[in-house]
Amino acid sequence: MKNELARRFGLAMLLILGSAGSAQAHHSTAAEFDQSKPLQFTGTVQKVNWTNPHVYTYVEVKQAGAPPLVYHIEGGSPNTLFRQGWRKDSLKVGDVVTVTGQRAKNPESTNVGAATILTGDGKKVFSGDGPAKVAAGE
Amino acid sequence: MQRAVTMLLTIALQCGAALAWSASPAGPIARLANGKPDLSGHWANPYTPDMAAKGRVLDPLTRQPLTLTGQPLPDSKAPAAGGGVRTMDLPYTDWGLQRWKSYDPVHDGDYAGSCLPFGMSRNINSPHGVQLLQTPQALALMFEQNTWFHWVPTAGQKWPQDLPPSWNGVSTGHWDGDTLIVETIGFNGYTRLDTAGHPHSRQLKLTNTFRRIDATTIEHTVTVHDPKTYARDWMNARTWRLKPASDVVMEYSCEENNLDNLMNGTIKPWKAPEVDDEE
Numbered sequence: 001m002k003n004e005l006a007r008r009f010g011l012a013m014l015l016i017l018g019s020a021g022s023a024q025a026h027h028s029t030a031a032e033f034d035q036s037k038p039l040q041f042t043g044t045v046q047k048v049n050w051t052n053p054h055v056y057t058y059v060e061v062k063q064a065g066a067p068p069l070v071y072h073i074e075g076g077s078p079n080t081l082f083r084q085g086w087r088k089d090s091l092k093v094g095d096v097v098t099v100t101g102q103r104a105k106n107p108e109s110t111n112v113g114a115a116t117i118l119t120g121d122g123k124k125v126f127s128g129d130g131p132a133k134v135a136a137g138e
Numbered sequence: 139m140q141r142a143v144t145m146l147l148t149i150a151l152q153c154g155a156a157l158a159w160s161a162s163p164a165g166p167i168a169r170l171a172n173g174k175p176d177l178s179g180h181w182a183n184p185y186t187p188d189m190a191a192k193g194r195v196l197d198p199l200t201r202q203p204l205t206l207t208g209q210p211l212p213d214s215k216a217p218a219a220g221g222g223v224r225t226m227d228l229p230y231t232d233w234g235l236q237r238w239k240s241y242d243p244v245h246d247g248d249y250a251g252s253c254l255p256f257g258m259s260r261n262i263n264s265p266h267g268v269q270l271l272q273t274p275q276a277l278a279l280m281f282e283q284n285t286w287f288h289w290v291p292t293a294g295q296k297w298p299q300d301l302p303p304s305w306n307g308v309s310t311g312h313w314d315g316d317t318l319i320v321e322t323i324g325f326n327g328y329t330r331l332d333t334a335g336h337p338h339s340r341q342l343k344l345t346n347t348f349r350r351i352d353a354t355t356i357e358h359t360v361t362v363h364d365p366k367t368y369a370r371d372w373m374n375a376r377t378w379r380l381k382p383a384s385d386v387v388m389e390y391s392c393e394e395n396n397l398d399n400l401m402n403g404t405i406k407p408w409k410a411p412e413v414d415d416e417e
Contacts, residue, residue: 030249032244032404035221052393079266079388080284105244109404
């Protein structure tokens with residue numbers, strides 16, 4: 001009986017440990033993005049591409065004396081986000097958001113990885129916690 | 139005396155009931171017409187981007203963690219997947235170590251980012267779930283990852299001997315009691331075992347075992363036998379959980395937005411190596 005309980009505890013721990021971590025699926029974040037180049041900006045949502053293997057949120061940032069820059073914020077897979085309760089319209093065109101993340105290694109790319117997106121009222125959108133926990137402030 | 143015997147019998151029955159509950163809290167496993175466990179269901183397979191993470195590499199014979207040096211490999215061509223320096227995290231041969239140190243998908247081409255088949259190992263490691271469908275003759279693994287499938291005959295059927303090597307290999311299954319053993323060979327050598335990029339050669343024999351211990355749980359092991367790449371066999375052990383009925387397998391198209399990333403240079407397209415170092 002003790003052995004059985006120990007085995008089951010071990011299995012539970014394996015499941016918990018095995019389930020932890022980000023939901024990247026097809027490549028490593030370190031491969032595409034530069035950890036040494038963090039960035040933060042505030043802009044308005046231009047569109048949400050609800051596409052595999054990563055959702056991309058397009059955020060337009062105004063620049064003094066230059067055309068606006070549109071960053072493409074890489075998120076999790078739409079299937080994973082859907083299961084967490086997020087939907088394409090969890091962010092709407094025109095929403096003001098603050099993004100923290102890493103620049104792409106390719107200098108010509110405006111992709112942003114390992115990102116968090118905060119809405120004006122401080123909600124972390126498309127995060128692993130899901131909208132229910134985010135709304136509850138957990 | 140009769141009362142004492144009755145009490146003892148009652149206690150014994152209660153203990154038996156408690157043990158039975160302990161053994162199968164989620165209910166009994168379904169069985170096929172041939173009496174073997176039915177693995178069918180939509181399963182959450184633990185996402186395993188790094189099969190060599192600390193404590194995860196086991197000795198297949200003892201199921202105890204293998205002792206590995208963990209020596210840093212600063213002359214690796216690229217950093218480890220999560221940042222930092224790659225290490226001697228597996229029992230590499232010289233050939234295997236060279237493959238581990240030289241893996242650089244950013245500059246040399248990323249086969250997974252190019253949406254080419256991930257390979258059997260990396261499919262099993264993927265984060266999105268697997269729909270299993272089983273009959274007495276075969277097991278179908280339907281990976282949500284890129285909507286790929288893999289067919290495993292389990293009743294002694296033979297694959298043609300002259301099938302060309304392939305990304306996912308060819309699998310056959312057989313039973314050892316209630317454990318299904320799936321052996322996969324015939325790889326083309328283009329894939330990696332996991333997102334971290336651990337190598338394998340065409341000599342790889344991947345053995346996955348599946349034992350459904352109750353209605354909602356599968357004990358899963360995967361053993362890597364590849365004498366060209368590894369000086370000894372090693373394994374991972376994991377637990378799969380049945381997903382709730384509300385969680386359905388969904389479509390997944392890698393090309394949907396990776397095509398843009400491949401065309402704009404964010405992901406370097408993969409090409410087959412011009413020099414084949416396994417011939």
